[in-house]
Amino acid sequence: MVVGVAQLINKNPDASTFTKEDQELCNRYLPFCGIAITNAQLFELSQKEFQRNKFLIEMIHDIFEEQTSIGKVVNRIMKRSLKLMKCEHCSVLLLNEPLLDSGDDQLIDRNCENLKFSNSYHLKMASTGRHSVIASEINGELFKALTVLSERVVANPKTLCISDINEDADLKILAGRSCDEIKSILSMPIRNSKSEILGVASLMNKVNNCPFDENDMSFFEAIVLFCGLGINNTMLYDQMAKAKAKQQVALEVLSYHVKCPQVEVERLKLSAIPSVASIDLGSLQFDDFSLDPDQMLTASVRMFLDCGLIEDFNIDYQTLCLWLTTTRKNYRNVIYHNWRHAFNVAQSMFAILTTGNMMQHLSKLECFALLAGCLCHDVDHRGTNNAFQEKTASPLATLYGTSVMEHHHFNHTIMILNTEGHNIFQNLSPSSYRKVISLLRHSILSTDLAINMKYRGTFFPLVENGELDLEDDNHRSMLRAMLMTTCDLCGITKPWKIQREVVNLVASEFIQQGDIEREKFHENNIPAMMDRQKKNELPRMQVQFFDNVGIPLFRICEKVNPLLKPLLDGAIANRNQWEQLQSSSLSAET
Known part of the structure; x- marks a missing residue:
């Protein structure tokens, strides 16, 4: 087998021509050179294989040592990849949900709704003198290029290896100036055990300015395989943790709450419903402490009656009474965030809708969701805030992550609605039902003051500049959110x-x-x-x-x-x- 070619040029010192003796000498010498070169190649290959196996063993250790965070798993793998593959950049972009690859060599629709990246991780190898450090900075232009590259890999889920990015005209046009920092790239889809695509892993710019070769592709394929395994295991761990937290929350709720006794429902059904004027229910200056708990129930019925919700949405009166009494029952006896607070928030909404005449700007379905959302917005509140849930690593914090209590209030509300005989939305059409549940969720989550503060930067200028357009769904959504916080x-x-x-x-x-x-x-x-x-x-x-x-x-x-x-x-x-x-x-x- 030929391993190379040897050339002798210009015989010295007399510049005479090469003789047969010279040729024979070379013929005797070169086989030893071939053996040495072959041995050196085998040794280099064995060294590479040793390093590769060592790396993969260390990576397996990393994966199984840290399974509580996808970010930690991915960053550990990327750090090792950067050092071993000697590249300038390494990135991982994860889809918002696994994408099924049919495996029939057909391109996945680029406009597929699932083709959205929810998480991105990026590491960069930077030189500082004689040392190299790894940083996580990524500028917006580079992120744009990585997104374009990753979309291409997801759309055609095969290895993408580009030796010179400037030679790929289509990609250059799509990514624009953002490609300037990328010279060469190696990208592969990350898959789970079901061959579903989880995201895309990419290496960019080998530090020796060489293109990626077959050995790089083979090695990176193994890395991506283990990356998929680590992500999949972490997702399963997260699902188990959430399931356990959900079970703990459910057991806690069941141990504390019971369905409202029928006698209380019957008492509400038989109670006289006061007029708005008799209890000053429509006042923006309503006395929050003027009614007792039973009077707050009858006043709640009056709000539904005067807003026309019972008639317009064919609410069964028995169902409304059962829902109201059970909702009250599911408020804990805490100092402030109790049933009285819930009623007062609902009364404020009622006054804004009627006395404030905001009903003219909102649909009846929106009013229904807002009023119901006010009554339920703090259901099962524990008297502690979101920061406390996170600090104590409570099951609720594990289950929801952000807007912890607000998510719990909404899910608890759904639990009440799904209890037999409690669904005040049961007579809505399927489309209206889906809409009102979405509106109800938005209403309750909007009472998180952190969310309200985020909305302000957009909503306030719209109002101040006279640009609020209530025909725009986003503007209406922000208005409803502002009304919920206002009432709260x-x-x-x-x-x-x-x-x-x-x-x-x-x-x-x-x-x-x-x-x-x-x-x-x-x-x-x-x-x-x-x-x-x-x-x-x-x-x-x-x-x-x-x-x-x-x-x-x-x-x-x-x-x-x-x-x-x-x-x-x-x-x-x-x-x-x-x-x-x-x-x-x-x-x-x-």
Whole structure:
């Protein structure tokens, strides 16, 4: 077997021609050269195979050592890949859900709804003097190029190896200037055990400026295979953890809650329903403490009647009474986030829809979802906030991750609706039913103040610039979200005596949580609003809350609808009262 070619050029010192003796000498010498070269090649190959096996064993160890986070698994694999393959960039883009590859060599539709990347990971090898470091930075242009490349691999799920990116005209056009940082690339689809595509892994720019060869492709194929295994195992672990958390939550709920006794349902059915005027139900300055728990039930029925929901959506009266009493039953006896708070939020929504005439801007189905969402928005609240759930690694935090309590309130609401005889939406058409459940979910999740703060940057300028278009679904969605938070905070707009009592209840619940954190975690650095030792700072904290959260929201509501100005006026008046208390407190200290 020929392993190479030897050439002797220009015989020295006399520049004479090569002789037969020279040729014979070469013929004797070259077989030994061939043996040496072959041995060297075999040794190099064995070394590469050894390094490859060592790498794969270490990678298997990484995969099975860390199965709690996809990000950690992927980053460990990428770090090893960068060092061993000696590349400048390594990236992994994961699809939002596994994509089935038919395996019949047909291209997957590029417009497929599933062709969306939900997570991306990127590492870059950077040189600093004689050392190399790995960083995770990625600029927007490079990310665009990686997305285009990954979409191509998913659409045609085979290995993509490009020696010179500039020679691929189509890709250059698609990615534009973002390709400038990429010279060569090796990309492969990541699959799970069912051959479903999970995402795309890519290597870019070998540090020696050489193109990727068959050995690189073979090695990277093994890496991607194990990457798919690690991701799949982590996803299974996550599913098991969530299933366990869901079971714990369900057992906890079942141990605490029971279906409302029929006698309470019958009592509500037989109760006289008060008029709106008799209990001042339509007032934006409604007294939050004027009704007892049973009166709040009959007032809730009145809200559904006066909004025309019972007639328009053919709500069975028995079902409505059962749903209301069971919903009340499923509120825990906590200091503030209890049934009274839920009713007060619903009353605020009712007043905004009727007295504030916001019903003219919303559909009846939206009003139905908003009113029901208010009554359910804090169901099964535990008297602690989202940060507490995350800090204690509660089953709820494991189950939901973000907007923990809001997701739980919605899922608990669905559990009540799915209980026999409780579904107030049961007579809606299939399309209207799907719509109202979506609206209900949006309404409840919108009470997470963190979500509301994100919306403000978009919604406030729309209103201030006169660009709010209620024919636009996104604008309507943000408006409904703002109304939910407005109603959730309406307690700070009420007459001073009522408002101060609301604040005292909220503060007491927060301080109770702070006490638990101090006792359970031995923490001293507790947020001021939850620190019993800083109760005297309540006026200052209230002024900040009014200035940063409450008043800007009520001001924008007044711009949307001038009939909501009483909310802004009430908030400003209460803010000034807290400021006076703050000044008095400071004067007393000096």
